[in-house]
Amino acid sequence: MPRIEERDKLPDDFLKSLGFPSITVHQTFTHFDFTLPGRRVLVIGPMGSGKTEFSARVWRDAAIAQKKSDVIRRLTSTNGVDRRKVFFVRSEIDGQRFQEYPGDALAYRNGYIRCGENIARIRDSFGLEQVLADNPEIGTFIIDEASFFDERIAYVVRNHSLERGILFIFPTLILNFRRDIFNSTARLMLDIATDVIPLTAYCEHPDCMKDAFYTYRYYRVDGQECPALYFDPLIIVGGDTQKDDPLNPNYCSRCDEHHYLPAKEYTFFHLKPLGERASRGDAGPLRDEMYALKHHISESALYQHMDQRYGSRPDAEIFMNAIKPGCLAEKALIYLFCEQNLLAEDLLVRLVYELELDRVYMTKVLSDNLRPVSFEQPLLTVVD
Known part of the structure; x- marks a missing residue:
């Protein structure tokens, strides 16, 4: 042994x-x-x-x-x-x-x-x-x-x-x-x-040689490191090669100092309560936030949180890079559906079509997380 x-x-x-x-x-x-x-x-x-x-x-x-x-x-x-x-x-x-x-x-x-x-x-x-x-x-x-x-x-x-x-x-x-x-x-x-x-491993930050205990997920967008947000999908299946892709993450080992994890507070202070309201029948506020994440990021509660939380820090740029990868609304809904079990499947499908979200991305990632959903055709609306 x-x-x-x-x-x-x-x-x-x-x-x-x-x-x-x-x-x-x-x-x-x-x-x-x-x-x-x-x-x-x-x-x-x-x-x-x-x-x-x-x-x-x-x-x-x-x-x-x-x-x-x-x-x-x-x-x-x-x-x-x-x-x-x-x-x-x-x-x-x-x-x-x-x-x-x-x-x-x-x-x-x-x-x-x-x-x-x-x-x-x-x-x-x-x-x-x-x-x-x-x-x-x-x-x-x-x-x-x-x-x-x-x-x-x-x-x-x-x-x-x-x-x-x-x-x-x-x-x-x-x-x-x-x-x-x-x-x-x-x-x-x-x-x-x-x-x-x-x-353990060496921290893979270029300026550090401390022991790394944590796996760090990040995306590369236009050559820039973009930390994954806290509500990023738990499982995203992909290869081990380095990727410069806003939808496919990279992984490395990082120490405490260089393991960036933005939006944890937002996830529990804003996102999850919106999902809870939606589960009780009031989906409007969730829809508004998802619309902002998809189409007008600067108007979202996420952007306001990030700006207030990290905007004045010396390392603000690396944290703000976290909103550069795509499919933020898709990732938020996947988190609420797969991990928090707050959204019914019919509501999820309806939001995807109403907000014109990326159905290909959601189909793959939901399947990776063993919660497959079909978006081949939208739910029908009954008209009296």
């Missing part, structure tokens, strides 16, 4: 007596331990911290361990499964992220390893159960980005680890770009974990 152990420090005079200079000796990560059954290991950190690369190291360690004798096999086996045999599981939605790699690749930044037949893409926890049933001799399953799956997956892995001694490794985001717990699945993964391995 990779870990840093606290050990008694050798006195400087002892090291000097052996001819060593006065130096600080750090314990580093060891090879992975496949002997302990039933562990559920969370590997957490922001995007770019090396979570999937950690998985590749486990894969390589397993390949070495499999060359050992039957003495080792007995140490790494429980109930007919051998934890030196590793299987890699990814989400079906990752197909868009790794199109340039072979189909059996465990891909990470700047590299990949080939998994052969020991890799699968699944849609949900039922797909994982099928993979487990089809591979009864495998003792270690690496489930990439487990937080993207349904909550049931936490109990599937817990039961198999307890009953069969299977080792599960979860390189996954626990915090989303808002620095909130990603979702209820992420919370359950924390509940069932037996081990947690936190990873």
Whole structure:
């Protein structure tokens, strides 16, 4: 098990007596331990911290361990499964992220390893159960980005680890770009974990080398960095390549100082109350704000909030850039519909047509967030 152990420090005079200079000796990560059954290991950190690369190291360690004798096999086996045999599981939605790699690749930044037949893409926890049933001799399953799956997956892995001694490794985001717990699945993964391995990265701001704990979402518009607003859709499926696109975000690792997250106060002080009023039958104020976001941004409550909140700050420009990406009204409605469950589908469709919103964008992002809605034809209005 990779870990840093606290050990008694050798006195400087002892090291000097052996001819060593006065130096600080750090314990580093060891090879992975496949002997302990039933562990559920969370590997957490922001995007770019090396979570999937950690998985590749486990894969390589397993390949070495499999060359050992039957003495080792007995140490790494429980109930007919051998934890030196590793299987890699990814989400079906990752197909868009790794199109340039072979189909059996465990891909990470700047590299990949080939998994052969020991890799699968699944849609949900039922797909994982099928993979487990089809591979009864495998003792270690690496489930990439487990937080993207349904909550049931936490109990599937817990039961198999307890009953069969299977080792599960979860390189996954626990915090989303808002620095909130990603979702209820992420919370359950924390509940069932037996081990947690936190990873950090350098802050990717060009003027900083602090530890980064957070994933930062931003857009590039005309070459400018535009932070995602707090109510930006939780999930937007896309590739890992850098994009200069007002509708497709980029991600990097950032420290506290350089993780910009505008409009959190607006979201709870203005946007959500508008959604609550709409859910009670008074959709007019919400419609007015969405119209302003789409057609006259400077007249919106969002713009007024941003100007008052950030306008006098030295870094005002970076915060105000957040309103440059498109589809602000679309994103606000997706937030209220998908995450707050405040808007009925018929109201959502009606607003989309009345305000002439981007139906293609909304169809894709709603599907990414597992709340598909059809905008092929507007709702009919009954006339007496």
